[in-house]
Amino acid sequence: MQWTAMTRIAVVTLTAAIAAPGGAKAEQLKIAMIEALSGPAAQTGIAFTEGMRYGVDRLNAAGGFNGQPVKLLEYDNQGGPTGAAEKLKAAIAEGARIVSSASSSAVAAQLSEDIRKHNLRNVGKEVIYFNVGSEAYELTAEKCHFWFFRMGTNPYVRIKALVRAMKDNNVLGEKIYSINQNYSYGQDHEKAQAQFVKEAGATVVESVLHDVNKIQDFSPYVAKIKASGAQTVITGNWANDIILLIKAVGDAGLKVRIGNTSLDTPGTLGNAGALALGSYLVKIYNLEAGGAPGKAFIEDFKTKIGHYPYSEEPTSVFATALLGEALKLVNFKGGDIDAKAVALALEKAKWESPVGPWSVRADDHQVILPITISEVSRAATYKVDTTDMGFKLVRVVPADAAAVAPSPACKMQRPG
């Protein structure tokens, strides 16, 4: 039995019982993490949640907020938007004022809309949606709103950094093959790849979308890649779809370089094996980056959580650190928490990560952050997945260079 969840329920009931008669008591800041903790999507959900736990612990080590420790509530979204919607109701009922989630874009769209509606109906009791990893571009474009914050990357940010770094390192080539999963995330990737490959002076020779995590055999696609004569394959594929793609490319003896966004997911390198060598990865953080502060961070994380934060964990850690900075800008003097003030403070806050500054852009609430490019290599300092390979840092792209202009589709209505 997950002890944390059990104690959580007990503690929540107790605090509710104690706090009920008072009323004038300081409101404790509760952050609800609604993620896939079981089911197929759990592999990334758990990593994001671990980062969140670590981040909230750090906030509390620095004194908490509003005279109390910040509390992290964890909910399993039961694998989909319906479950997430239900857990959101529970989280709000338990007093969460900041709701976070990361992986599934379908869940993110649901939560974002639900929170927007909740805030319309409950003025004064608003909730902030502090998303740490969903990449669907529309969240900061057509669907952007004041209460939504994307505290991670989106496909445009990642592909811009990836393509430019590959170009500067002379590994981009001239003919690019673009292969992505057929859903909003993959479609965003396809558009971003087309745009930035063109800007880099290369050509996308062919572009294909395929079913998400349903294909057993990628060799037909490899046959297409071969026929196209591409030198580089850029893809936003994740989980099985990237493993199988790398294996199929390697087994066909095709000499192409792969640029991807999810090689770090546990199991990926272990499965792809030596065939993954030379592939490029674009990610928020690389274990080798950040000098002494970076080293201190990853060692401390390993001590507290159990492993190095080489996958999705840094995103939620850094995002909560920025939140911590924002919380320093507001003071509720031990009274109720005003979510609007926190949201406005988030727009102003700045935090210095080991690789550079993090801040939120007020126009669309997209976080502006530095980004790292790595190469799968045996020369990497930190080996992952019990292989002899790891992610060798290629370069850090500073925040301003990584940023992509806000979408004109975002028409944010700010509360008066």
Place this chain on the structure above:
Amino acid sequence: MRIGLGRVRSWLGLAGVLLTLLPFALSPGATGAATSMLIAALFALSFNLMIGQGGMLSFGHAAYFAVGAFATVHAMMAVERGSLWLPTPLLPLAGALAGLVVGAVAGYFATLRSGVYFAMVTLAIAELFHTLAPNIVGLFGGESGLSAMRQPWLGLTFGSAREVYGLVLGWAVLAGLALYLYTQTPFGRLTLALRDNERRVAFLGFNPHRSKVLIFTISAMFAGLAGGLLAVANESANYVLFGLGYSANVVLHTFIGGSTVFLGPALGAALLTLFGYVTSDLTRLWLLYQGLLFVVVMMFMPLGVGGFALEKAKTARSADVSRSAVVYGLRVPALGLVAAGTVFVCETLGVLLSRDYLAQTERLGKMLPISVFGRGWMPNAPITWLAPLALFALGLLLLRLADRRATADSMAESDR
């Protein structure tokens, strides 16, 4: 049967009163869960019209549920825009209508086949919806789905969980009643005959295919209504609703509850929805327990929990009560012990083999205790494995005792 009818009515009346008062006793979060239970219950009832009454096993019933949800969201969006006048409480009717139309078309083809082939056709139809829906953005909103907002009506804002619960309860009771009355009509009786002996129905002068299409359509209509209620409750619909998981869930719910008793499926659906809601935050393994529960019920209670209870209630006479009380006084704790043993082992294994625990052990050079049932257990201590084994063995022993007692009782019975 006749004798019990009056008592059944008063029980149902009491249940009705309790259900109505329920939200006043629950937090908004729990009220949301109760709403989901009602929706799942109605969905299971609609499903059972086909299998329990008509003998048609559908493996794609979620298709009609999802179609209903989307139709309702479209109606809700139209109301929001002002291009349609429809009071919020009547929105689910759009779902029912869509379920009816799609069900009639799909049903026409599916019912051309029977048995396994019928199941396969329904599975294929649902899968086609599931794979094609995200590609049709205008209709299904792509991966992020569609979202709308409930509008106030007659002074009701439909903004609180309580009001939504009331709306869903009203529809669920109405629909449940309609479904029950349907089984009492001559045509409802004919449905049963179709299940038992299709050829005879044909000889009686009815067209079996036409009758089956009708049953399919009615069932799909109620499934659409249930989907519409979900859409009203969540103010959204997403293509994942078409997924195999939702179709599988309704099968699980129906057969655990018992498809031969009218309210059995509703009971199963409500209980399992509650089970998921409560346990998913406690343990990552809740899906495993749900599956095990299903297998155990299939093995030992072929008629489901509802069927089992009804059978017992029917055969029980006052003289037997004390005797069966002894048998069940043994059986219930015995099952509890077996379950506890299973949970114990699974939870220990689940943690012991997890990536984090392995990494932690490697780093510390020693194992840390795993907490199960609120106490730490060392994985290398024999007690950690002997304790669940003892629970398990004790449970089995008690079960055997109960069985022996039951056989002795029935032998005594036949001697008399």
Place this chain on the structure above:
Amino acid sequence: MDFVLFSTLNGIIYGLLLFMVSAGLTLIFGMMGIVNFAHASFYMLGAYIAYSLAKLIGFWPAILLAPLLVGLIGVAIERGMLRRVHKHGHAHELLLTFGLAYVFEETVKMLYGNYAVPYSIPADLRFPAFTLSGADYPFYRVFIGLTALVMFALLFWLLRRTRVGIIVRAAVRRPEMVGALGHDVPKVFMGVFGIGAWLAGLAGAISGAFFTTSPNMALELGIIVFVVVVVGGLGSLEGALVASLLIGLLTSFAAGADVALADLGGLVGLGPAMKAIGGIFTVKLATIAASVPILVMLVVLLLRPSGLMGDKT
């Protein structure tokens, strides 16, 4: 041209793999009338067990031993569970296997985690079998295909040329009669179930190392395998082979096909109109390659429910 050649080869070998998994499913259905929803789980179990064993006893012994263990699991399920619920009818058996598939998947997640496990073929097996106009064709892929062919030959011989085969085939058609002749029909059933599980386990053990071994591999393959069995005709081994190859080739070519419905409409002059409607008409076939088999199954079910080679409905 290269593309056609590669796609054909890929399609055939993927089809042969599908055959290994579906052979057992179709035989079990043919004999016992059970649609075994847990059949693809045997494929998954084969891969996971082989992965665990390979670390202990090496790759080759593991892929021989793992399928045997899966076969034993199959036997245990037939004897201990399916036989007990047989009296409640086929629908009940189907539901039980459905629950078992669920339990297997969750158990694997509990024991191995949600991630794909690093089960892969030994490095010395990673060499090209031959080179076709500049691209290598992996040896292991050919090995998968050959194994499947050998299995087909073996099964065919067993069923058509041996006494056991005669009894099995007879038990499919007239179980009561075979029983009356003094053969132990339940034992025959158990044997067939075990062999079916063994074959699926073998397919998993061999191909899990080449593709990936992850908890959702059963679900991913499960539906395709049903398609194969239905299209081939439930109960027909030859049908399963033909349908496997058909589905394999279809998925292989669909992935490479850059056509949309609107392009087909263009042939009859509806192209522009369909493009204007957009939506489903402009989705490229390559994009929805995985739903092609399902569409095929639907059409077969509606037009010819006995499948390509089935003889009874």
